[in-house]
Amino acid sequence: MTVTTAFPGRTESAPEAPGQFLAPSAASARTPAGLVGNTPVLWVGDPFTAAGHGFWAKLEGRNPGGIKDRPALHMVRAARERGDLLPGARIVESTSGTLGLGLALAGLTHHHPVTVVTDPEIEPLMTGLLTAHGADVVVVDAPHPVGGWQQARRDAVRDVLAAHPGSWCPDQYNNPDNAAAYRPLALELLAQLGRIDTLVVSVGTGGHSAGIAGVLREYFPHLRVVGVDTTGSTIFGQPALPRLMRGLGSSIHPRNVAYPLFDEVHWVAAPEAVWAARTLAATRYASGGWSVGAVALVARWLAATTAPETRIAAVFPDGPQRYIGTVFDDDYCRAHNLLGHRPPEHPEEIDHPGERTVTRWTRCRTVIDPLSPAAARPLAGTAR
Template sequence: MDERGSLRDLKSFEDPRIVPLGDGVYGACFFLMKLLPARYMLERAVESGQLTEGGTICESSSGTFALALAMLAAQGNFRLLIVGDWALDVGLQRRLLALGVELDIVEEPHPRGGYQLARLERLKKHLANRPGSYWPAQYSNPDNPLSYAKVAAQIIDEVGQIDCLVGAVGSGGSMCGIAHYLRLLFPELVLIGIDTPGSVLFGQPGALRQVSGLGGGIVPANVDHSQFDEVHWLSAAEIIAAAHDLHSDRGLFMGPTSGAAVKVARWWGETHPGKTAVALCPDEGHRYVDTVYDESWVKANIGGWSDARRKRPLTVTSPTENMAGWSRFGWGRRSLVEVLSQTMSSK
């Protein structure tokens, strides 16, 4: 790297604060969790010669991974192209542009894979027209889950015995990576993934989703379904209400998926007294000031959100059911194919 800096200059922003939330529940609260896998992937690319100083990084992202790459690109003297969609809100777009990012916003979803697949197809065209550019490929790059070893070590150092890990699932990197390392010491660890209706990650029919940061229109290679013991689906209203609750009850100003993770972790802690649960809280709430934390926006876009207070999940018999509110399914550390074939054959 030149005198502008190193990819490690932002390393101190990667580590979470471990916050006690009562009754054996802790939050692993990040400033921006995606900084860790982004830096790790870029460092490996530099070491292997896939990315050189002044080179171009091209990636598909609808949120915080784009911001993490932009911050690192500015530090490391790289050019960056991001293919995004509606979830890149105006405020985040302005910040990316200020960091010198070239943005390409996809306006229409793919008929089968939604905006996620539409972004990836657009990205492939950019890669073909920019020979020598580097694609981090967050959805399939094995360096994504591998990067989370140090987070698992920190959680163990500060909490000790961990019985349950709860978090939203998007690319699969954080949940599957941290769980893999935790289970080297705690093989009975319960892993609970959080998804939302309309996301195909755990078998729901694909549909437009109202909250970013979890779910997807395609199933990423980094989502290892066989690691999950349970999957919970929360509606957009429930996710947003949970973020507001986390802020008002605990003073933690975090993103919407953080609120959802804490909500589910608290429920698990109440139903398993004496056990310890850790909720992953991926980013702070500043990005969501004009959306999730703006009551007029929420009222206009998420009807009935303030009344979304289901106290416990409804247990369902299949992940393909209509999830009208907070629902849970016993995944049992099975593959997606196993679960779908077994639930279909039992009908």
């Protein structure tokens, strides 16, 4: 469309409508919950990866609170539909932070008060955000002698539930709605990438690994699923040890972990995750915290050791903002001896998760449920 201005001999082009300036993917929503989902994927290549190799990262940090906005909203909706969560009832859950943000969002959306039970290792930024978004924050003061901070938090959840009759706990570790919430994410990946050969996912409660991998296997039966855990975590059969990293790993055994879906597992140590997260930020202008660093390290190796046409999808659960005082803080990292530890180009390998306790990046292609009878003896090959 062309319009004539008040100046003779001069014309200017005017847009048909202001909306044409919006990118096709720009989202509009009447509620914050409407902004959850449809997150972008980013190609991560050279110089973070070897030249000619790379992987696609699903940037779940683009959700209002991170990846766990998805299960928080889904679990609350499902509980309301079943009548398990009554109108106005309190929601109470144990979390290291990210699910707490999702539950605060779900509470605001559906008009429920929210109590988040956490521990002293939570970042001050996260506590501030939870409080700002209306959640009550309860901090336990001592770890459980066997189950660590996670079990101590779960014990405290029971106390809060007893103090508020009619309140409800999502139980993210064992609630199948947690995994079901990730079907839309899997379908987004399918639409964005068309074909996926390898999926790289961190494992904590087991929800997003089970939910995404289960759906993608329906479309790609030969999909290679690679789980990423932290050293000191019990999920895949290692002994429980003190853990610095949060957001992945566990001191208990979540029943949402779908062991038969995994082809292999990698354990990553905190200094290795820090190196990857910082290098990723410096070279690709996209990063995150512990989980993102660990996943990126493993995806980088997979990209370097498979054919360039192999399509690798890695799920980045959140962004870097939460970790300004930890992963991206030099004083914190120096105090915990996290700097200057460039990982080797290849992981160590063990044949069985019970073979020995791992303390650095290690790969195992035998994946079994540590609570199953098969965990008592070494096995060859994979679980599926």
